[in-house]
Amino acid sequence: MKVSGKDYRTIWMDGRSVYMIDQNLLPFEFKIFRSDDYLTSCRAIREMTVRGAGAIGAAAGFAMAQAFQMASPGSVKSFVDKAFQEIISTRPTARNLFYAVERVFKAGTRHTTKALMEAQAVADEDADASRKIGRLGNRLIKDGSRIETHCNAGWLAFVDYGTALSPVYTAQEEGKTVFVWVDETRPRSQGARLTAWELRNQGIPHKIIPDNAGAWIMKKGMVDLMIVGADRIAANGDVANKIGTLEKAIAAREFGIPFYVAAPTSTFDLTCGSGDEIVIEERSQDEVLYTHGISKNGKQDTILTCSPGSEAFNPAFDVTPAPYITSIITEKGIIRPNSKEINKILKP
Ligand code: MRU
Secondary structure (H helix, E strand, O other): OEEOOEEOOOEEEEOOEEEEEOOOOOOOOOOEEEEOOHHHHHHHHHOOOOOOHHHHHHHHHHHHHHHHHHOOHHHHHHHHHHHHHHHHOOOOOOHHHHHHHHHHHHHHOOOHHHHHHHHHHHHHHHHHHHHHHHHHHHHHOOOOOEEEEOOOOOHHHOOOOOOOOHHHHHHHHOOOOOEEEEEOOOOOOHHHHHHHHHHHHHOOOEEEEOHHHHHHHHHOOOOOEEEEOOOEEEOOOOEEEEOOHHHHHHHHHHOOOOEEEEOOHHHEEOOOOOHHHOOOOEOOOHHHHEEEEEOOOOOEEEEEOOOOOOOOOOEOEEEEOHHHOOEEEEOOEEEOOOHHHHHHHHOO
């Protein structure tokens, strides 16, 4: 996608370095972060310099390729085995991270150049799948549709285009008028900070709403459909996504609003029979207790916004059971969230 007229991917590799848009600085600053070794790439994933299922998948694949490049000839196996473990322990929930590292690791055992090629292929396939999701998902969007989304499943969360927002971008390209309700998505505010930044950058009309406004605007008839992304999809169609997704899905069903999940097939995990088996990441309580922003005089700061001394609980994802989901938009087609349709689409 373009930023100030220049084409960017969220993340890319050049030589031994991995470059990524620093998402912790957005929307206040647009800066590229450079990682020259796999441990720095791991830190970037853990600290969410790069985030979003597809983007951390690409980052993890590139990190694995960096590890192969860094290994000295005498100790390749022990070095890359250790790196593999370190990379997969950066974040637990997004399936794409494991999918990418496993692919690159396997390719690298044949030759280091194969690891690099595979990491690049993972990133290119992610961008391609996102583009296709946009074209298919666009069919669900009518001229004048008002779409609600949660968190950021736009191009920043993938290598390019995004998933939940890709259909919106295609609809705009095709000349449809669309409007997006952006859930702020506490505690890290990926909606208010990143989705809103993307939509503004693309000139798409939108408004940020407090997380607790979703049910009310649905009841008032102000939402035509909801599209969210996914971090992992179980074999039965249960979907793990950013915390707060479940309550939106419940409200959508109550008010008869179609609730779509957009995700590439690399996000499905058939080893998880149901959402109960998906590991839900718990992050630092500081993300709940403190807020980072910019003051009216332009100074960035982190401030405490809760009762001093109180503790917080911070689960980063929740699981929406399949019956709440209208359909899943994948690059291979729009399917019902059940094991039969999932198995059919995942067949090679
Ligand atoms: O914790 P994050 O920001 O990496 O969360 C992942 C996500 O971006 C969301 O859950 C998103 O809605 C689906 S993945 C693009």
